Amino acid sequence: MTLKYLEEYRDAGLAKKYAEHIARITTRPWKIMEACGGQTHSIIKFGIDRLLPKSIELVHGPGCPVCVTPMSTIDAAIELVIRYRVILCTFGDMLRVPGSSQDLQTAKAQGGDVRMVYSPLDALKVAKAHPEKEVVFFAVGFETTAPANAMAAFQARQLGLENFSMLVSQVLVPPALEALLESSTSELDGFLAPGHVCAITGFQAYESIVGKYGIPIVVTGFEPGDILQGIDMCVQMLERGDARVENQYTRVVRREGNHEAQKMLETVFEITPKAWRGLGTLAASGLRLNSAFRAMDAEFRFGLNPESSEERTGCRSGLILQGALKPDACPEFGKTCHPDHPLGATMVSTEGACAAYYRYRYLTEKKL
Numbered sequence: 001m002t003l004k005y006l007e008e009y010r011d012a013g014l015a016k017k018y019a020e021h022i023a024r025i026t027t028r029p030w031k032i033m034e035a036c037g038g039q040t041h042s043i044i045k046f047g048i049d050r051l052l053p054k055s056i057e058l059v060h061g062p063g064c065p066v067c068v069t070p071m072s073t074i075d076a077a078i079e080l081v082i083r084y085r086v087i088l089c090t091f092g093d094m095l096r097v098p099g100s101s102q103d104l105q106t107a108k109a110q111g112g113d114v115r116m117v118y119s120p121l122d123a124l125k126v127a128k129a130h131p132e133k134e135v136v137f138f139a140v141g142f143e144t145t146a147p148a149n150a151m152a153a154f155q156a157r158q159l160g161l162e163n164f165s166m167l168v169s170q171v172l173v174p175p176a177l178e179a180l181l182e183s184s185t186s187e188l189d190g191f192l193a194p195g196h197v198c199a200i201t202g203f204q205a206y207e208s209i210v211g212k213y214g215i216p217i218v219v220t221g222f223e224p225g226d227i228l229q230g231i232d233m234c235v236q237m238l239e240r241g242d243a244r245v246e247n248q249y250t251r252v253v254r255r256e257g258n259h260e261a262q263k264m265l266e267t268v269f270e271i272t273p274k275a276w277r278g279l280g281t282l283a284a285s286g287l288r289l290n291s292a293f294r295a296m297d298a299e300f301r302f303g304l305n306p307e308s309s310e311e312r313t314g315c316r317s318g319l320i321l322q323g324a325l326k327p328d329a330c331p332e333f334g335k336t337c338h339p340d341h342p343l344g345a346t347m348v349s350t351e352g353a354c355a356a357y358y359r360y361r362y363l364t365e366k367k368l
């Protein structure tokens, strides 16, 4: 076991103090889920799970936006490229996520015009430069990225870019947490909520979950010290039988969130049912362009109807995203599935749990 990265972390001493405090106050087993891919990567990279007493189990949730994008939406993106010959602008992470028969990188190799961008505004530049072509931006993400994507739609309308549209796969975190708690197999005792998402929405969005399910939620940052403090706050609540939303990430998150970003979201998007990889279709769990921007919705514009498609045989990323399976317990992990030959999105994405285990455990320790 290596804690190499933790030893190099500037606040390693503080992080270890939180871990010691957690060990001192814990009297029984608790299962805590982090619902953020950035937190998952920190936990595995810095060995945070290994610092904790055995009675605290960390479970990785549906916190990676690329990973929860259903295969049917990947297929729709490929259809836009191959059949409708659009220029598809996407973040790099989406290129190798397997669709039902191929991925976007393969579509590109077959002559499709797929371009990697770093922001939705880059896609607007492509649309401006190619007025003769349809340009579609693949808008994937949680509440964190939604305001920038909304801004792109807003600016496209201001600029009169009639050749620009968006394939939207925007998801919302609170309904996913509720779906996990509603599941008959849920044994979760607490959540670490994603700090960056809460910077936009505020943590008020989680108060109804606490009220309904009596489960503590701690809004938490991404550094080892943040995560261990968040777990400490969660365990303290659990041990005294308390359930509230507490905010560990006070340097970034306020209860009411970012009003300007929320206003931009309301201007461009509306709430809709949404399909999630691993969780199925959840009511009011996604965003789509509202009626004022509907003409910019690529599904509407091209008459796409993404149908649900099954996960590839052998890939258990649905279970990974529900927190029901750890990556190293997947029989394909490190054998038929690795970053050079990913069987599922959770091995492709830089925020995917399988990718984290592969990079920080399998490659460094070879034996889990």
Ligand code: SF4
Residues within 6 Å of the ligand: 314, 315, 316, 317, 320, 327, 330, 331, 332, 333, 334, 337, 338, 342, 343, 344, 345, 346, 347, 354
């Ligand atoms: S290790 Fe590979 S096959 Fe297994 S769940 Fe992860 S992505 Fe799917």
